[in-house]
Amino acid sequence: MNIIEVKNLKKYYKGIKAVDGINIEVKKGYVVAILGPNGAGKTTTVETLEGLRVPTSGEIYYFGEKINVVDEKIKEKIGVQLQSTNFFTNLTVHETLKAFSGLYKKTVDVNELLKKFNLIEKKKSRIKNLSGGQLQRVALATAVVNDPEIVFLDEPTTGLDPQARRNLWDAIIELKKNGKTIILTTHYMEEAEKLADMIYIIDHGKIILKGTVKELIENTKMKSVITFYSEKNIKIDMLDLKNINGFYELETNDVESDIIKILEYSKEKGHKIEDISIRKPNLEDVFLQLTGRTLRE
Numbered sequence: 659m660n661i662i663e664v665k666n667l668k669k670y671y672k673g674i675k676a677v678d679g680i681n682i683e684v685k686k687g688y689v690v691a692i693l694g695p696n697g698a699g700k701t702t703t704v705e706t707l708e709g710l711r712v713p714t715s716g717e718i719y720y721f722g723e724k725i726n727v728v729d730e731k732i733k734e735k736i737g738v739q740l741q742s743t744n745f746f747t748n749l750t751v752h753e754t755l756k757a758f759s760g761l762y763k764k765t766v767d768v769n770e771l772l773k774k775f776n777l778i779e780k781k782k783s784r785i786k787n788l789s790g791g792q793l794q795r796v797a798l799a800t801a802v803v804n805d806p807e808i809v810f811l812d813e814p815t816t817g818l819d820p821q822a823r824r825n826l827w828d829a830i831i832e833l834k835k836n837g838k839t840i841i842l843t844t845h846y847m848e849e850a851e852k853l854a855d856m857i858y859i860i861d862h863g864k865i866i867l868k869g870t871v872k873e874l875i876e877n878t879k880m881k882s883v884i885t886f887y888s889e890k891n892i893k894i895d896m897l898d899l900k901n902i903n904g905f906y907e908l909e910t911n912d913v914e915s916d917i918i919k920i921l922e923y924s925k926e927k928g929h930k931i932e933d934i935s936i937r938k939p940n941l942e943d944v945f946l947q948l949t950g951r952t953l954r955e
């Protein structure tokens with residue numbers, strides 16, 4: 659069953675079509691990523707689903723039922739981590755989570771949350787004294803304080819260093835393991851690749867492609883590239899090798915079989931081959947091919 663379904667959703671501001679007729683389906687227990695560059699319409703989309711913005715038109719279904727407003731009943735079942743998380747900087751971590759749990763009927767034990775998000779040691783620290791990674795973990799904890807079925811995460815790792823980002827990914831994977839359905843926005847393709855069961859690529863308010871990572875890459879029919887270096891002149895039957903001053907490049911759809919051919923040739927002829935690398939197409943390439951721009955432009 660689709661836990662959320664969005665049909666032809668539009669949100670227009672004066673002169674700006676922030677969201678321009680998008681369709682999204684979210685299955686229970688899935689992590690769905692909305693991936694797109696700055697200004698693509700990601701925040702507008704999720705905040706409309708959260709009931710924070712009123713759509714211009716379109717239909718939203720929660721748990722199979724069409725809704726007109728995101729009412730209290732739905733708000734009890736969703737958890738929201740806002741992009742611009744404005745906590746009271748003088749409150750402690752514990753006080754912050756307590757304050758958020760006061761907003762809901764059903765809540766989980768705050769100490770459990772502190773444990774779960776590795777914040778026990780920071781329990782009495784003031785928000786203003788936390789690192790970026792710790793702050794994002796508090797934000798994630800506030801999003802599940804009501805034990806929601808669906809968790810919305812708007813660019814949860816923006817601005818974090820790689821280690822803090824990986825820690826947060828682990829926390830998100832843990833939420834999924836606990837059966838939560840997660841909708842996250844991101845402009846990091848690694849994040850979508852790592853976490854998402856289904857990806858919607860959005861640009862200028864429209865979904866330009868959807869699918870699993872594998873489907874998206876296969877869909878665009880992009881090839882992998884094998885590169886290596888050799889001082890010898892290498893010519894292998896059936897392989898269209900490009901040679902630029904000893905740096906060889908091969909575009910291929912069958913990395914495994916072609917790499918074996920190259921290695922067998924090298925062994926047979928005694929021609930030394932160095933610096934072999936394989937580059938498989940990723941979501942950044944998919945986006946570039948579709949739009950002519952990179953995700954971070």
Ligand SMILES: Nc1ncnc2c1ncn2[C@@H]1O[C@H](COP(=O)(O)OP(=O)(O)OP(=O)(O)O)[C@@H](O)[C@H]1O
Nearest residue numbers: 671674676694695696697698699700701702703845
């Ligand atoms: N309240 C508003 N009034 C007018 N225009 C808005 C408003 N909110 C967003 N927009 C515009 O709508 C477009 C989409 O913005 P949105 O914040 O949804 O994009 P985004 O993909 O979340 O970007 P980012 O990654 O920068 O957060 C942008 O052009 C933005 O300037």
